[in-house]
Amino acid sequence: MYDGSIYLLVVFAASQEKPCTQPTVKKLLEQKRKRETPSCSQRSLAPPNYTLSAGEPSTNPGGSSVPSDMAVSSQLWTPAEDTLFSFPTSPPGPSYTCSYSLPVSPEYQHFQNFANTQPYQESLVTDSSVSLSWSLEPSHSSAPTFGSPLDSNKLLNARMFINGMDYSRTAEQDEDGDTILHIYSAKGVREYAYAAAERLRSMNKLDAKEHKGKTALLVAVAANQPEIVHDLLSLGADMNACDVNGQTALHLASQYGYSVVLQALLLSSNPANLEARNFEGMTPLHCAALSHCDAMKAGYAGGSSEVKDHLLCVQMLLSAGASLLSQEIKSNKTVLHLAVKEGNLDLVRFLLHHPQADKDFVNMKAHGNTALHMAAGLHTSPHQKEMMQLLLSRGSDPSLRNLENEQAAHLLQGGAEGEQLRLLLKRRSTLSRRRVFSSHDSF
Incomplete structure (x- = not known):
């Protein structure tokens, strides 16, 4: 009886084993x-x-x-x-x-x-x-x-x-x-x-x-x-x-x-x-x-x-x-838009220093928003200010408006930090207008 019980247990355990198959x-x-x-x-x-x-x-x-x-x-x-x-x-x-x-x-x-x-x-x-x-x-x-x-x-x-x-x-x-x-x-x-x-x-x-x-x-x-x-x-x-x-x-x-x-x-x-x-x-x-x-x-x-x-x-x-200019089909984002949206400062810096990254590239729009618009919306990112500075240094235009007729300054957060960034955009916009006027005067 004892031997038979052991035999049944062995048979039951063996029946539960899964066959070894090639993955x-x-x-x-x-x-x-x-x-x-x-x-x-x-x-x-x-x-x-x-x-x-x-x-x-x-x-x-x-x-x-x-x-x-x-x-x-x-x-x-x-x-x-x-x-x-x-x-x-x-x-x-x-x-x-x-x-x-x-x-x-x-x-x-x-x-x-x-x-x-x-x-x-x-x-x-x-x-x-x-x-x-x-x-x-x-x-x-x-x-x-x-x-x-x-x-x-x-x-x-x-x-x-x-x-x-x-x-x-x-x-x-x-x-x-x-x-x-x-x-x-x-x-x-x-x-x-x-x-x-x-x-x-x-x-x-x-x-x-x-x-x-x-x-x-x-x-x-x-x-x-x-x-x-x-x-x-x-x-x-x-x-x-x-x-x-x-x-x-x-x-x-x-x-x-x-x-x-x-x-x-x-x-x-x-x-x-x-x-x-x-x-x-x-x-x-x-x-x-x-x-x-x-x-x-x-x-x-x-x-x-x-x-x-x-x-x-x-x-x-x-x-x-x-091509840096390629836009993904769903939202028309370039790699720069994607990097800015994700708050990836390293990648933004890398892309902005590529020879293809001219002013036209930096100001490309994805459903109306430039990369600067997206950076202005990064309220909780520790890299928001530096990212905006990088974009402005490469020719990003703060006067451009999105489909809601908003400039980047309109998307900034409130408080002292937001006010500092507004002053940064305002200063850049003033410098841009002065350059335009000086170029007209030269003619």
Whole structure:
């Protein structure tokens, strides 16, 4: 009787166990997102291991372990803090410097076309209340990057493994629409992903989409796998393919702040549409700007690697030719409007010192409101005054009115602080009128 009871308990416990199955791309990416959502102090640097299903290689050719769970820790490709932007949250004095470098491997030196390789200095025309200057200086970096060659022995074994698979199984998609290429791209198993991509390319299925519309390239981008992104593009993957939300590879890399993945995309010979719109009406530059705002609001320090990567994505897109003048469709906001609305002083400062940031750009309207209107409405922001000073120094016109016939001064808060800002706007408006009159007198 006693033995029989034990047997029944064992059988019952065994029946409650869930079968060990191979995680899908959806599950892998969800795990990755969850690990990156908590605050910096709560982030896990050691992603959990996943068991490979029967029939998949348990090790990379050559004896090294296969990277599990996509090898997706963002720290794997995060450049060291002192190799990217040195960008103070506020100027320490009458001038400040932003030094940066892009993580470029020797065989990809032509990426310097996207960076400012010559020192650039711009002095601002300001009134007595604002005196700022901006300089960009190249610096050398030993940060990790992509571009390492494939391991020939591992690739040979991977090709043998893929070629030994049943032809139909190579191209089949599971219930989530994932092919073996999606799985290998998500896991970061580079040589097997390359071999699978070669096979699927021969079958005209290199850009097959899973249930959320992601191609293997989009999965590799979302999994922060710059090497695989580079490989897929070299094999002819569609750079501008989009998922069910209209997100292209550039949108995803910009949204997640994956600067090295973005580098791989911009370096590709495949033409990229820098002004592509997702279904929210935003370009990759808009996504990068909002992502930087989110990183700042999440509590990261201004000099943290996360914030630097997001800001570097903005810089790289602009250097590649993205337009500052692009307006997102829903509200006509430019990246400057977005940065001001979020109270992001670092990004506002960065954008205003870009060569494209002329007076016309600064005075662009989003449903009638200029960036100065939006800054005037930031009543609780500690950066309101400095933001308004920066906008005025770059030619923002305080006399412009929105659709409600309001000037920026009408949107300011009450009290002593609001009165000081009104005097600032009034002084700027008076100086502008004097310049107009003096120019007329010269004629």
